[in-house]
Amino acid sequence: MTVVEEFWRQVSATSPPLSTGLLALSAAAALLLVLAPGLWRHTRHAVTIAHEGAHGLAALATGRRLAGIRLHSDTSGVTVSAGRPTGAGMVFTAAAGYTGPGLFGLGAAALLAAGYAVGLLWALLGLLALLLVQIRNWYGLWSVLVTGTLVFAATWWLPAQWQAVFAHGVTWFLLVAAPVTVWELQAKRRRGAARDSDADQLARLTRVPGVVWVGVFLLVDVGALVLGTWWLVGESALLR
Numbered sequence: 044m045t046v047v048e049e050f051w052r053q054v055s056a057t058s059p060p061l062s063t064g065l066l067a068l069s070a071a072a073a074l075l076l077v078l079a080p081g082l083w084r085h086t087r088h089a090v091t092i093a094h095e096g097a098h099g100l101a102a103l104a105t106g107r108r109l110a111g112i113r114l115h116s117d118t119s120g121v122t123v124s125a126g127r128p129t130g131a132g133m134v135f136t137a138a139a140g141y142t143g144p145g146l147f148g149l150g151a152a153a154l155l156a157a158g159y160a161v162g163l164l165w166a167l168l169g170l171l172a173l174l175l176v177q178i179r180n181w182y183g184l185w186s187v188l189v190t191g192t193l194v195f196a197a198t199w200w201l202p203a204q205w206q207a208v209f210a211h212g213v214t215w216f217l218l219v220a221a222p223v224t225v226w227e228l229q230a231k232r233r234r235g236a237a238r239d240s241d242a243d244q245l246a247r248l249t250r251v252p253g254v255v256w257v258g259v260f261l262l263v264d265v266g267a268l269v270l271g272t273w274w275l276v277g278e279s280a281l282l283r
Contacts, residue, residue, distance in 0.1 A: 054165050057158030058207045069208050073215035087118045088186050090144050090220045096174050097143020098122035105132030114183030140241045145264035148217030152271035160207035164198040218271045221264035229257045
């Protein structure tokens with residue numbers, strides 16, 4: 044068996060569903076990382092990576108030229124793409140940021156429900172590697188490398204069961220964190236501190252009020268959380 048064949052065998056291998064206790068543990072860890080203010084100040088960087096990565100993927104999918112991504116120490120980020128300044132491509136690109144983490148989490152939940160925990164971890168590593176080549180500042184480089192190192196360590200050294208627990212924790216984190224960031228966005232908008240937010244850019248592009256776009260972001264992310272939870276809990280229920 045070649046190295047490539049062995050790698051593919053490991054990546055495509057299925058894992059048994061988590062027990063209810065381990066599933067609850069992964070969910071509790073994710074909730075702690077999001078809801079504890081002291082931890083959220085640090086873990087929010089991972090959501091920014093997903094947010095800006097979603098902008099980048101949307102830009103490429105709509106034929107725009109991706110010019111680079113910057114991640115900042117205050118958990119903000121900027122994705123620069125070249126192309127028409129208006130139109131459906133720009134709207135889709137701008138709308139992808141706040142919906143991206145939730146949809147990434149939903150996709151991850153689908154893979155876990157199918158048993159591909161190890162495959163999910165390698166997919167995350169692949170996406171982080173693609174993102175890395177687009178980073179254009181030192182803090183962003185450090186942030187992506189740290190995140191990638193953490194995922195790689197879990198993929199390479201953890202036993203199979205704990206790889207699955209880690210993969211579930213990452214998935215819960217994305218699903219829970221996505222609507223929280225939308226809530227934070229609207230809180231900033233109410234204070235007048237986010238005049239150039241994605242929602243306000245979309246308002247200028249579409250003439251639809253920014254608060255409506257915030258509602259769209261929240262609807263998508265809460266929907267992803269509900270559906271993703273259904274899939275993950277259903278997966279665990281197979282053990283009963």
